[in-house]
Amino acid sequence: MSIVECKDVKKAYRQDHLFVQALGGITVTVARGAFVAIAGPSGSGKTTLLNLIGGLDTADSGRITVDEKTVTSMRQSELAVLRLYKIGFVFQSYNLIPVLSALENVEYVMLLQGVPQRERRERACSILDEVGLKEMYHRRPAELSGGQQQRVAVARAIVSNPSIVLADEPTANLDSKTGKELLQLMEKMNEEREITFIFSTHDQMVMDYARRLIILRDGLVTDDRSRDP
Amino acid sequence: MKKGIVVIAGFSVLLLLMVGGDGYAQDAQTIVADSFNYWRGEASIATVTMRIHRADWERSYTIKAWTKGEKESLFTILSPPKDEGNGTLKRGSEMWMYNPKIDRVIKVPPSMMSQSWMGSDFSNNDLAKSDSLLYDYTHTLTGTEVDEGTMVYLITSIPKPDAPVVWGMQKLKIREDLIFLREEFYDEDQKLVKALDFYDIQILGGRRYPRVMKMQKTEAPDEYTLVEYDDLTFEETLSDDLFTLSALKTPRR
Amino acid sequence: MHLQLAWRNIWRNPRRTTIITIAVVVGVWSMLVVGALDRGMIDQMVRNAIATLTGDIQIHHDGYRSDPVIENSIADPKDVHNALARHLPEGSFWTARVRVNAIVSNARYSTGVTLVGIDPESEARVSFIKTAVVDGHYLASDDTTGILVGRALVDKFETKVGHKLVLMSQDTEREIASRAFRITGTFRAELEATERQFVFVNKAAAQEMLKAGNGISEVSLFLPDHETVDMVRDKLKASLPPAYEVETWRELLPIITAYLSIMDSWIFIWYLVVFIAMGFGIVNTMLMAVFERIREFGLLTALGMKPWWIIKGVLLEAFFLLIMGMAVGNAFGFASVFILNRTGIDLSALGAGAEYVGLPRVIYPTVYIQDVITANVVVFVLGLLITIYPAAKASRFTPVEALAHI
Numbered sequence: 088m089s090i091v092e093c094k095d096v097k098k099a100y101r102q103d104h105l106f107v108q109a110l111g112g113i114t115v116t117v118a119r120g121a122f123v124a125i126a127g128p129s130g131s132g133k134t135t136l137l138n139l140i141g142g143l144d145t146a147d148s149g150r151i152t153v154d155e156k157t158v159t160s161m162r163q164s165e166l167a168v169l170r171l172y173k174i175g176f177v178f179q180s181y182n183l184i185p186v187l188s189a190l191e192n193v194e195y196v197m198l199l200q201g202v203p204q205r206e207r208r209e210r211a212c213s214i215l216d217e218v219g220l221k222e223m224y225h226r227r228p229a230e231l232s233g234g235q236q237q238r239v240a241v242a243r244a245i246v247s248n249p250s251i252v253l254a255d256e257p258t259a260n261l262d263s264k265t266g267k268e269l270l271q272l273m274e275k276m277n278e279e280r281e282i283t284f285i286f287s288t289h290d291q292m293v294m295d296y297a298r299r300l301i302i303l304r305d306g307l308v309t310d311d312r313s314r315d316p
Numbered sequence: 317m318k319k320g321i322v323v324i325a326g327f328s329v330l331l332l333l334m335v336g337g338d339g340y341a342q343d344a345q346t347i348v349a350d351s352f353n354y355w356r357g358e359a360s361i362a363t364v365t366m367r368i369h370r371a372d373w374e375r376s377y378t379i380k381a382w383t384k385g386e387k388e389s390l391f392t393i394l395s396p397p398k399d400e401g402n403g404t405l406k407r408g409s410e411m412w413m414y415n416p417k418i419d420r421v422i423k424v425p426p427s428m429m430s431q432s433w434m435g436s437d438f439s440n441n442d443l444a445k446s447d448s449l450l451y452d453y454t455h456t457l458t459g460t461e462v463d464e465g466t467m468v469y470l471i472t473s474i475p476k477p478d479a480p481v482v483w484g485m486q487k488l489k490i491r492e493d494l495i496f497l498r499e500e501f502y503d504e505d506q507k508l509v510k511a512l513d514f515y516d517i518q519i520l521g522g523r524r525y526p527r528v529m530k531m532q533k534t535e536a537p538d539e540y541t542l543v544e545y546d547d548l549t550f551e552e553t554l555s556d557d558l559f560t561l562s563a564l565k566t567p568r569r
Numbered sequence: 570m571h572l573q574l575a576w577r578n579i580w581r582n583p584r585r586t587t588i589i590t591i592a593v594v595v596g597v598w599s600m601l602v603v604g605a606l607d608r609g610m611i612d613q614m615v616r617n618a619i620a621t622l623t624g625d626i627q628i629h630h631d632g633y634r635s636d637p638v639i640e641n642s643i644a645d646p647k648d649v650h651n652a653l654a655r656h657l658p659e660g661s662f663w664t665a666r667v668r669v670n671a672i673v674s675n676a677r678y679s680t681g682v683t684l685v686g687i688d689p690e691s692e693a694r695v696s697f698i699k700t701a702v703v704d705g706h707y708l709a710s711d712d713t714t715g716i717l718v719g720r721a722l723v724d725k726f727e728t729k730v731g732h733k734l735v736l737m738s739q740d741t742e743r744e745i746a747s748r749a750f751r752i753t754g755t756f757r758a759e760l761e762a763t764e765r766q767f768v769f770v771n772k773a774a775a776q777e778m779l780k781a782g783n784g785i786s787e788v789s790l791f792l793p794d795h796e797t798v799d800m801v802r803d804k805l806k807a808s809l810p811p812a813y814e815v816e817t818w819r820e821l822l823p824i825i826t827a828y829l830s831i832m833d834s835w836i837f838i839w840y841l842v843v844f845i846a847m848g849f850g851i852v853n854t855m856l857m858a859v860f861e862r863i864r865e866f867g868l869l870t871a872l873g874m875k876p877w878w879i880i881k882g883v884l885l886e887a888f889f890l891l892i893m894g895m896a897v898g899n900a901f902g903f904a905s906v907f908i909l910n911r912t913g914i915d916l917s918a919l920g921a922g923a924e925y926v927g928l929p930r931v932i933y934p935t936v937y938i939q940d941v942i943t944a945n946v947v948v949f950v951l952g953l954l955i956t957i958y959p960a961a962k963a964s965r966f967t968p969v970e971a972l973a974h975i
Contacts, residue, residue: 143871143968164875171873178871178972180865186577191570196872198570368596409745426737426745427672430679478714480735480747482676503676504732 090250090283091140096149096159098135098306109135111306112149117285117299122277124297132306133287134255140285141253142166143176154250159240168175171199175282176289177254182240189215189235190224193243200247204242214242218272227231236267238272246278252276254286256295270296323543342472344455348410351494352386359384359548360521363394368436368556377434386447389557404433404443410443414564419559427482437510438543439449445481449499452479453486467492483509495526508534521548575885580719582858586890591855593894593948594901596847601902603936604836607915611825611832617759618822620697620769622666622685625788625798627821628805629814633786639669639741640646642784648809649788656804656947661791668786671738673718673768678726682768683738686775695791698756698769704752705730710733713774715753719764723755730754736768740780748778789862801940836940840947848955855959856885867961867971876964882952883960891952895945 098110101108111131117123125133138144139151142158151158156174161169183192193211203211215224218238228236237257244252254273258266270293277284286293294300302310360383367376378394380464392403401416411424429441453473459466473486484504499512508532516528525548532540557563579586580856597744602696619625626726628649643649646770653663667686672679689708693699697718708715716734723729740885750770758764776782792801798817806815819826866879913931 138969141871154959165868167873167875169873170871174873176871178868181868181972184574184865184868187574195570195574199872201876224789299685326750394847413944422742426747427670427744429737430672430674475749480748480749482674482733482735484676484733501676504728509676 088119089116090119090121090154091115092152092286093136093140094149094150095146096139096151097137098132098139098144101276106167107196108306110139110146111305113306113308115287115301115311117251117283117309119262119283120281121278121283121285121299122274122297123283123285123299124294125285125301126289126294127303127309128289130305131303133303134301134305137253137255137285137287140251141176171196172247173250175249177237177240177244177246177250177252177257178254179259183236183243185228188225188227189220189231189239192228192239193246196243202247202306206244210246211242214246217276218242232265234269235245237261239267241269241272243277245280245282248280249282250284251285254284256287256289258290262294266290267287267292288291317562322395344469344490347457347469347490347494348453348455348471348473348488349450350488351496352447354494354523355496355525356386356421358550359554361477361549361551361554362521362545363546363547365435365542365546367544368434369538369540371538382554382558383555384452384559387391389443390559390563392564402434403564405559406444406562407559409444411440412561416565419565421564437533437539442531448479448481449473449486451478452481461489463489463491463497467537468497470528493524495524497526508533519554520545521550571882571885574881575934576863576889578858578882579886579889582861585854585858586950589890590894592847592850593952594898596843597895597898597944597948598902598905600840600843600948601899601936601941602905602909602934604940604944605902605906605909605936606932607832607836608937608940609838609910609914609932609934610770611828613759613824613932614828615818615822617697619818620676620826621758621763622696622789623818623821624663624695625792625795626790626802626805626815626817627792628809629786629789630818631812632818633812635784635812637669637783638672639779639784639786640740640743641669641887642667642781642786643788643813644782644784645784646785646788649813652805652808653790654761654789656808657790658793658801659796660864661801662691662694662791663788664688664695665747665772665785665788666775667693667772667779667781669738669775669779671736673722673726674735674737675728675733677725680722680725680765682722682739683766684775685767685769686772687769688772692769695789701756701758702754703757705752705755708769708771709753710771712753713722713771713777714749714751715770716750717754717769718752718757718874719761719767720757721761721764722768723752725765734768735768736778738779740778741784741962742780744780746780747918748774750774785886818828821893840944844947848951851887851890852955852958853951854961855956859883859959859963862963863966863971866966867968870966871972878962879964880957883963884956887953887956887960891930895948898948899941899945904934906934908934916958 092168093115094114096113100107100109125136127133130174135144139146140153140158141160146159149159153169156169158166158169159213182242184195184199190211193214194207197210198209212224213223217303219244220238223231223235231239261269273284274296276282288294297314299313301308353554364379365376366379367374377396377399379391380394381389381390381391382465387408390403393399403414410422413424414421424440429444430439432438433440433443446451452475454476454564455471455473457469457472458472458474458542461470465510469492470492471482471488471490473488475483476483478481483501483507486499491497495517496514498514501509505510510531512526515530517524518527519529525545528544529543530540533568630641630643656664664690670684671686673682685707687698689710702717703720710718718734728734732752733749734752735747735748735749737745755762769844790907792798802815802817809815869879910933913933915931
């Protein structure tokens with residue numbers, strides 16, 4: 088059973104006076120519970136593909152479904168609802184709201200979802216404990232290391248049990264040791280909570296962690312292989 | 317008859333000069349009343365020239381005047397032509413003015429009473445209340461002097477307490493033959509405000525009479541108004557019809 | 570948490586927040602102070618006018634107001650006395666006057682005035698005149714030759730207490746009536762024009778001079794509670810024959826009444842002018858604040874926040890800025906008005922110019938609650954309305970551009 092289906096997805100950008108073909112017809116299916124890396128050199132279309140799946144951007148043609156809902160035919164407001172309830176995001180940088188503490192950053196998404204305050208607090212605390220930030224509830228992002236910030240971002244992404252988490256180069260700003268710890272955390276969450284993870288990277292170490300690796304080059308899938316369990 | 321009064325008045329003065337005291341004022345009263353009546357006559361018809369002199373201009377009017385008793389007068393302008401026919405009627409303390417150009421008679425309201433009459437140094441009040449001197453003042457003979465061989469009474473006139481007059485005091489010079497020589501108007505601080513002088517005494521209308529009057533304000537030495545008699549006749553009486561509003565509109569020449 | 574987020578956001582840049590707050594403070598302060606000055610000025614004008622001679626209500630004979638001559642007087646005030654006895658509320662005062670145009674003269678000067686014949690005792694309780702006497706003394710009830718004259722008139726006439734003035738007017742028989750009076754006292758009034766316009770004598774003296782018998786020109790009333798003016802007017806009107814006119818000060822002073830109604834619009838316009846100056850500051854600063862945080866808004870959108878929520882967030886920030894500025898501005902405004910109200914603002918330095926336009930000599934700024942409410946509502950509502958612009962900008966950043974934005 089697949090959670091994400093992409094069928095002949097195309098996307099071009101206008102850059103200055105040139106059209107740049109970011110995605111040239113991608114057809115990919117991701118199964119529920121997968122732990123997938125999309126890899127490729129910069130400019131290969133990784134981020135664009137993640138943005139399209141997450142409904143942050145719209146495709147020129149083709150069809151994308153997430154959890155059996157057709158993203159490519161949704162209006163902006165429907166996309167916002169989809170993102171809020173079904174999709175968690177982890178970005179390369181600037182993941183957190185700087186004026187809120189770690190705990191509040193995690194709670195904030197639930198606030199938008201309308202979760203009652205007491206429940207919000209309990210769930211935020213337990214997820215932060217789970218990602219190893221028990222002592223850091225009340226620190227502001229600026230008072231946390233890069234790795235700790237990304238852990239908060241992961242905690243925020245999974246706290247409301249989304250169908251998938253999309254992570255765009257989550258380790259790019261981290262040293263390799265911290266990056267590895269973050270990947271181990273994501274892997275653990277993937278296994279324990281059965282949340283699908285799709286992340287983009289160009290780091291070999293990260294690719295090694297993925298159970299499935301999709302390689303993009305110039306907007307096309309050039310390789311798609313699964314690691315044996 | 318007039319002469320008789322003068323003689324009696326003259327004797328009385330002498331008498332009082334000797335006696336002194338209270339009766340003195342009473343006597344001055346008589347002098348003023350008699351000379352006022354002498355000046356006005358029972359009734360008169362006159363033609364006068366009024367010259368209004370100012371620092372940079374002078375204007376004159378020829379005016380025909382009728383008077384009767386103390387209270388009634390009618391003035392009408394003969395020249396200059398542009399003012400011809402303008403008239404003023406006075407009866408008692410009321411005054412009316414007539415302007416032939418607009419053919420309207422207006423009763424001079426209180427607000428205009430203190431204004432100048434025809435731009436001269438006489439105010440409407442000076443005309444309307446010309447007899448105020450007789451009723452509103454207590455006159456005291458303060459001395460005598462001799463002018464060109466004739467005795468002149470010096471009289472100080474103080475307004476009665478409730479009298480509606482603005483002056484603080486008047487000083488009069490009246491010749492023993494009842495001819496006014498000078499009337500001075502003082503304010504309450506005894507400062508001279510204006511003075512009326514009478515000159516050029518000659519026989520006019522059958523009696524000795526000052527042919528020229530000059531009204532001058534103390535504060536404006538180069539401004540004055542001269543009234544000169546060109547012609548004067550005294551009458552026993554004049555018809556009451558003369559002092560009516562219709563006569564004001566069409567005065568007899 | 571929305572409140573916390575907004576509150577913390579505005580303190581991310583304390584300097585900017587301080588600047589906006591100061592702009593709001595200055596705006597609100599100037600709205601209140603200038604409003605209070607205007608109100609104080611007009612209040613003073615109304616009070617002067619009422620205390621000068623108008624009173625809260627006046628009763629005249631029909632026709633007197635259009636032609637204030639002695640023939641249009643109330644020949645027999647008995648009806649009026651009865652009506653007053655029955656309908657005046659407790660604590661009211663009234664006085665009857667003879668009031669005609671007259672000419673006052675002395676040896677050198679002469680001018681038109683309003684001759685007011687008063688009953689010295691009851692007049693003292695209704696109008697300013699008794700307390701306004703500065704030289705000499707107030708009229709005694711039996712002094713039929715005394716006259717009270719304004720300081721300015723005394724100066725113009727080069728006269729003084731004890732000297733004589735001759736009044737001339739038209740009596741009931743349309744004859745010229747004149748009478749001599751002696752100055753018993755001189756009075757000062759808020760307006761020099763008042764000092765030049767009115768002379769006061771005993772009512773009996775005026776009646777005698779004008780051959781008016783018991784006739785009076787007007788009755789002036791002073792009520793303990795000014796709010797009841799219209800009610801009392803209606804009662805008096807109903808109980809008097811139709812030949813009487815009963816009017817409140819609003820009807821008697823049409824210019825001041827017009828002034829009063831203009832004042833409301835004028836104050837509102839002043840608020841808008843201040844607000845426009847302030848509004849530009851707010852919009853600019855909020856736009857800066859929004860553009861600095863493009864990435865953050867992008868992130869929030871990516872997390873699934875709807876545009877409306879983002880607008881609400883920015884408005885919430887503006888709300889805090891406005892509330893802070895309004896609180897401080899109101900506090901300063903009230904404090905300033907309180908201080909100025911105790912000392913008063915002396916305009917006499919402005920001299921003749923201020924006199925000419927009818928300004929009182931001293932202004933006591935007065936806060937009207939309705940003005941305070943208007944000022945705050947204007948700042949608050951318009952402040953939020955104009956913030957919709959930067960807020961809408963913030964909500965329109967797409968996550969892709971925003972997150973790509975460095």
